[in-house]
Amino acid sequence: MNERREQLLKEIVENYIKLVKPVGSKSLCKKFKCSSATIRNEMSVLEDLGYIEKNHISSGRIPSEKGYKYYVDNLMKPKEMTGEDVLKLQTIFHNHEIEISDAVTKCVEIISEITNYTSVVLGKSSSDNTLQQVSIIPLANSNIVALVCTDKGIVENRQYTLPKNADVNEIVKACEIINKMLTGTPINEVSQRLEYEIKPIIAKKIKQYEYVYNIFYDAFNDFSKNTENIFFSGKANLLKYPEYSNVNDIKRIVSKFEDETLVRKIENDDDGVKIFIGEENNFDPNVTIITSKYNYHGEEGTIAIVGPKRMEYAKVVGLLNYIHDNLNEKK
Amino acid sequence: MNERREQLLKEIVENYIKLVKPVGSKSLCKKFKCSSATIRNEMSVLEDLGYIEKNHISSGRIPSEKGYKYYVDNLMKPKEMTGEDVLKLQTIFHNHEIEISDAVTKCVEIISEITNYTSVVLGKSSSDNTLQQVSIIPLANSNIVALVCTDKGIVENRQYTLPKNADVNEIVKACEIINKMLTGTPINEVSQRLEYEIKPIIAKKIKQYEYVYNIFYDAFNDFSKNTENIFFSGKANLLKYPEYSNVNDIKRIVSKFEDETLVRKIENDDDGVKIFIGEENNFDPNVTIITSKYNYHGEEGTIAIVGPKRMEYAKVVGLLNYIHDNLNEKK
DNA sequence: ACCTAGCACTTATTATATCCAAGTGCTAAA
DNA sequence: TTTAGCACTTGGATATAATAAGTGCTAGGT
Numbered sequence: 001m002n003e004r005r006e007q008l009l010k011e012i013v014e015n016y017i018k019l020v021k022p023v024g025s026k027s028l029c030k031k032f033k034c035s036s037a038t039i040r041n042e043m044s045v046l047e048d049l050g051y052i053e054k055n056h057i058s059s060g061r062i063p064s065e066k067g068y069k070y071y072v073d074n075l076m077k078p079k080e081m082t083g084e085d086v087l088k089l090q091t092i093f094h095n096h097e098i099e100i101s102d103a104v105t106k107c108v109e110i111i112s113e114i115t116n117y118t119s120v121v122l123g124k125s126s127s128d129n130t131l132q133q134v135s136i137i138p139l140a141n142s143n144i145v146a147l148v149c150t151d152k153g154i155v156e157n158r159q160y161t162l163p164k165n166a167d168v169n170e171i172v173k174a175c176e177i178i179n180k181m182l183t184g185t186p187i188n189e190v191s192q193r194l195e196y197e198i199k200p201i202i203a204k205k206i207k208q209y210e211y212v213y214n215i216f217y218d219a220f221n222d223f224s225k226n227t228e229n230i231f232f233s234g235k236a237n238l239l240k241y242p243e244y245s246n247v248n249d250i251k252r253i254v255s256k257f258e259d260e261t262l263v264r265k266i267e268n269d270d271d272g273v274k275i276f277i278g279e280e281n282n283f284d285p286n287v288t289i290i291t292s293k294y295n296y297h298g299e300e301g302t303i304a305i306v307g308p309k310r311m312e313y314a315k316v317v318g319l320l321n322y323i324h325d326n327l328n329e330k331k
Numbered sequence: 332m333n334e335r336r337e338q339l340l341k342e343i344v345e346n347y348i349k350l351v352k353p354v355g356s357k358s359l360c361k362k363f364k365c366s367s368a369t370i371r372n373e374m375s376v377l378e379d380l381g382y383i384e385k386n387h388i389s390s391g392r393i394p395s396e397k398g399y400k401y402y403v404d405n406l407m408k409p410k411e412m413t414g415e416d417v418l419k420l421q422t423i424f425h426n427h428e429i430e431i432s433d434a435v436t437k438c439v440e441i442i443s444e445i446t447n448y449t450s451v452v453l454g455k456s457s458s459d460n461t462l463q464q465v466s467i468i469p470l471a472n473s474n475i476v477a478l479v480c481t482d483k484g485i486v487e488n489r490q491y492t493l494p495k496n497a498d499v500n501e502i503v504k505a506c507e508i509i510n511k512m513l514t515g516t517p518i519n520e521v522s523q524r525l526e527y528e529i530k531p532i533i534a535k536k537i538k539q540y541e542y543v544y545n546i547f548y549d550a551f552n553d554f555s556k557n558t559e560n561i562f563f564s565g566k567a568n569l570l571k572y573p574e575y576s577n578v579n580d581i582k583r584i585v586s587k588f589e590d591e592t593l594v595r596k597i598e599n600d601d602d603g604v605k606i607f608i609g610e611e612n613n614f615d616p617n618v619t620i621i622t623s624k625y626n627y628h629g630e631e632g633t634i635a636i637v638g639p640k641r642m643e644y645a646k647v648v649g650l651l652n653y654i655h656d657n658l659n660e661k662k
Numbered sequence: 663a664c665c666t667a668g669c670a671c672t673t674a675t676t677a678t679a680t681c682c683a684a685g686t687g688c689t690a691a692a
Numbered sequence: 693t694t695t696a697g698c699a700c701t702t703g704g705a706t707a708t709a710a711t712a713a714g715t716g717c718t719a720g721g722t
Contacts, residue, residue, distance in 0.1 A: 024714055035666045040715070058672045058715045133468050137480045143628065145484045149468045153476045153490035161628060236586040250581050255567040297474065297492060355685055366695050371686070389686050389701045665722075672715080679708080685701090692695075 001049070008032070008042050009051055010075040013063045017310045020242050022060030065278040068288070068309060072275050078318035085114050085319070093326045104294060105231055107323060108303055112234030115316055117307035118257075122267045123229025124300035129154055129187045134178050134216065138168050146219045150187055152299060158219050163211060170206045171215065177201060178216065190220045229301070230263055238287075241308045249286070256284055266291065266304045273320045278309050288313075292320045294327035303327075332380070339363070339373055340382055341406040344394045348641045351573050353391030396609040399619070399640060403606050409649035416445050416650070424657045435625060436562055438654060439634055443565030446647055448638035449588075453598045454560025455631035460485055460518045465509050465547065469499050477550045481518055483630065489550050494542055501537045502546065508532060509547065521551045560632070561594055569618075572639045580617070587615055597622065597635045604651045609640050619644075623651045625658035634658075 011031060015023045025039040032039060043061055046052045051067035054060075063071065088110050092103050108119040129150035137145045142162040149155045162168070178198060185193055194216060202209045235257055244250050256262055265282040268274055268291045281289045288311045291304045303323065305316055342362060346354045356370040363370060374392055377383045382398035385391075394402065419441050423434050439450040460481035468476045473493040480486045493499070509529055516524055525547060533540045566588055575581050587593055596613035599605055599622045612620045619642045622635045634654065636647055 022714085026714075036714090037666050037668095037716095038664085041665085044716085054715085056673050058713075059674080060714065132470060135466065135468075137464050137466075137484075137486075139463060139482055139484050143484060145480055145486060147478065147480075147486065149476055149478075149488075151470055153468075153470050153474060153488075155476060155478065155486070155488040157480075157484075157486040157488075159484035159628065159630075234589075236582070236589045239582045239585055245578055247576055247578055247581065250578065250585075251567070251570045254570055254581075254585060258565075258567045297490070353685090357685075367685090368687095368695055368697095369693085372694085375687085385686085387702050389684075390703080391685065663722100665720105667720090668718090670715105670717090672713105674711100674713090676711080677709085679706105681706080682704090684703095687698100687700085689697090689699105690695100691697105692693100 004032070005042055005046060006075060008039070009046055009063075009067060010071060012043075012046075012052055012061055013067060013071045013075070016062055017312060020310065022055060022062050024060035063310070065280070065309070068277045068313075069275075069280075072277075072313050072317070076314050076317070078321055079314040081318055081322050086322070088114070089323070089326070103296060104299065104301070104303070104327065105233075107327070108231065109233045111303070111305060111319065111323070112237060114319060115305060115307070115312070116234070116237050116240065117305050117311065117316070118232065118234045118238050120233075120263065120266060120304045120306065121229075121231040122264065122302040122304065123231075124302075128300075131182050131185050131187055131190055133183065134175055134219070136168070136171050136175050142166065142168075144168065144171065144215075146215055148219050148223060150223075151184075154299075156219065156223050158222060160215055160218075163208075166208065166211065170208075171212050174198075174202050174206060174209075174212045174216070177205075187220070187223055190223075191217065194220060230260065232257065238306065238308075243286070243308050243310070253284065253287075266306075267302050268304075269293075273317055273324055275313070275317070290316055290320060292324045292327075294324070296327045296329070335363070336373055336377060337406060339370070340377055340394075340398060341402060343374075343377075343383055343392055344398060344402045344406070347393055348643060351641065353386060353393050355391035394641070396611070396640070399608045399644075400606075400611075403608075403644050403648070407645050407648070409652055410645040412649055412653050417653070419445070420654070420657070434627060435630065435632070435634070435658065436564075438658065439562065440564045442634070442636060442650065442654070443568060445650060446636060446638070446643070447565070447568050447571065448636050448642065448647070449563065449565045449569050451564075451594065451597060451635045451637065452560075452562040453595065453633040453635065454562075455633075462513050462516050462518055462521055464514065465506055465550070467499070467502050467506050473497065473499075475499065475502065475546075477546055479550050479554060482515075484628075485630075487550065487554050489553060491546055491549075494539075497539065497542065501539075502543050505529075505533050505537060505540075505543045505547065508536075518551070518554055521554075522548065525551060561591065563588065569637065569639075574617070574639050574641070584615065584618075597637075598633050599635075600624075604648055604655055606644070606648070621647055621651060623655045623658075625655070627658045627660070 011028055012023045025036040025043060028039050029036050043052065047061065050064055051070055052061040053064045055062065092106050104121055108121050111119045129152050132149045132151045135147045137147065139145065143159060144162060145157055145159050147155060147157045181197060182190055182193055199213055202212060206212055238244060238253055239250060244253065262283060266289055271293055273290060273292045276289045278288065279285050281287065283289060286309065287306050288309045289304050289306050291302050293302055294300065305320065342359055343354045356367040356374060359370050360367050374383065378392065381395055382401055383392040384395045386393065423437050435452055439452050442450045460483050463480045463482045466478045468478065470476065474490060475493060476488055476490050478486060478488045512528060513521055513524055530544055533543060537543055569575060569584055570581060575584060593614060597620055602624055604621060604623045607620045609619065610616050614620060617640065618637050619640045620635050620637050622633050624633055625631065636651065
């Protein structure tokens with residue numbers, strides 16, 4: 001590699017990102033003040049090094065995954081955000097400072113709007129939450145709502161119809177016992193302790209303890225599944241790009257978005273903004289995924305942007321850097 | 332119309348539903364024990380009546396929307412559910428009888444699985460819920476969770492960070508006042524009564540009443556938006572069908588599923604199982620939507636199945652009839 | 663040692679022509 | 693009222709040719 005080759009690669013990548021057409025030697029003559037033959041010679045070096053590829057023997061060049069990677073690692077300069085976009089995000093980070101539960105959600109909606117890619121929030125699985133409080137709200141017709149709240153403020157609720165001979169007071173009693181004994185327990189250990197510590201106690205104090213036990217057992221069990229913390233915005237954006245212009249590609253991508261266990265694989269534990277190009281990501285070899293962790297007022301997770309491999313890296317990385325800084329307060 | 336023409340229409344519709352190819356006169360000779368010319372004569376009558384159409388001058392016939400409609404209204408016999416499918420649904424309706432909050436959700440997941448179409452749950456907008464109880468759960472670092480629960484057991488929760496000089500006790504006090512005065516108020520009137528009845532009272536009793544007021548105001552406001560009660564299952568199923576084999580059709584449909592206000596238009600207030608073919612529905616002229624209301628332990632809404640116009644009507648209607656009966660208990 | 667003009671060659675894309683299968687409409691006879 | 697027969701239409705598949713874009717390579721120039 002030398003200076004000119006790097007510049008050439010940069011030019012090819014950015015050109016291809018913009019126009020989605022293989023880049024020919026002729027089109028770069030002016031920029032490099034030399035003939036197309038010279039460019040061709042340099043291009044064939046870049047091809048030997050594996051940074052660019054041809055679709056067929058006489059086509060222009062497109063960046064390979066290795067080429068994109070070299071570009072993002074060495075040549076790209078993250079774009080500073082424009083005032084307009086900053087403004088949109090400011091309203092989330094500053095104006096509404098008390099309301100936090102869906103700051104992240106709103107954030108990715110704006111990301112999709114700005115970037116025209118698909119964004120995903122992967123809420124952290126609840127394993128490091130601890131039990132803060134359970135409570136019962138009685139409704140009419142012997143229905144009740146059981147609530148479970150964790151120290152990080154995540155709430156799950158569930159409605160039940162009580163058997164006819166049930167007594168709400170007994171359930172409230174059980175509630176108090178659970179709160180007294182289990183507050184602070186990691187949420188994934190609660191079920192176990194409920195069975196071995198709480199069940200014997202309420203068995204003594206409460207007549208029909210079985211159904212009372214079941215109510216809480218169910219409520220906690222739900223928590224550990226916790227399938228609800230994936231949020232998408234701008235799914236349809238992916239379909240805008242010409243690389244997904246054949247039906248099977250689209251079907252493949254759409255189906256993959258439907259598959260929760262696959263989407264979970266997007267998650268990444270490294271801090272900072274990370275880029276996974278094509279084969280590097282565990283989701284789909286035809287997309288690039290850029291991730292960023294967040295930890296905002298105790299809510300943790302990953303924000304991911306999914307787009308074509310020829311993503312506007314400079315723009316997206318600039319944006320995610322900004323968001324990363326704002327959604328991770330060092331307390 | 333006469334008996335033979337009805338049978339012919341029935342045959343054409345069912346044939347097209349199964350094979351997705353225009354139905355030619357020859358293929359029906361055996362069934363009707365006559366020559367293709369006879370069939371052609373009858374077909375041209377059905378075409379004049381508007382029940383079937385041609386793609387081009389020399390193609391076989393396909394049912395028109397009017398034809399489908401005549402079929403579902405007069406010729407189709409809803410298929411009884413098979414034991415296997417009944418079994419899948421029984422586990423929801425009977426075995427887990429205490430756990431109701433996502434019975435409907437699980438239900439449509441099974442619907443999508445059985446039918447291979449897309450199903451949607453449109454939760455009833457919360458306008459006829461009344462306030463049952465608000466409560467506050469304090470967390471660490473002067474964070475709190477505010478909970479709002481309605482008489483039908485719908486719960487919204489929100490997390491806030493309190494200002495430094497705040498006193499949780501004052502918020503709890505406000506909670507009690509609200510519960511005493513507003514329980515039973517329709518949820519969409521709560522904001523108003525909060526401002527005119529509660530605000531003056533807490534203004535007297537609580538020092539920094541402004542932020543306390545804001546917490547509850549926000550929490551109730553969220554409720555009236557209530558954008559979260561749409562649930563999809565099997566979105567990708569739509570892409571399986573040959574009628575959506577061109578890219579633009581797929582893009583259009585996928586984008587429409589993304590558009591919440593459009594999806595809301597699927598909702599339908601009539602009771603029973605209703606069929607909306609093509610132009611009859613407000614969502615997309617190229618699909619059929621079959622809806623059924625549910626009212627299960629106080630949770631109300633619409634279940635909708637979205638599929639191509641050549642939907643397997645008999646199967647889907649049979650299934651939805653069954654579900655309708657089970658998700659609407661007359662108390 | 664590097665650059666460049668020139669040219670033969672390759673490939674995708676587009677347009678055009680041709681052929682075939684499926685199916686219709688119409689006529690005339692049963 | 694039904695049917696056999698036939699001319700006609702259309703979409704789809706396949707083959708062919710023309711064109712544009714771009715490459716690799718050679719040979720001569722700096």
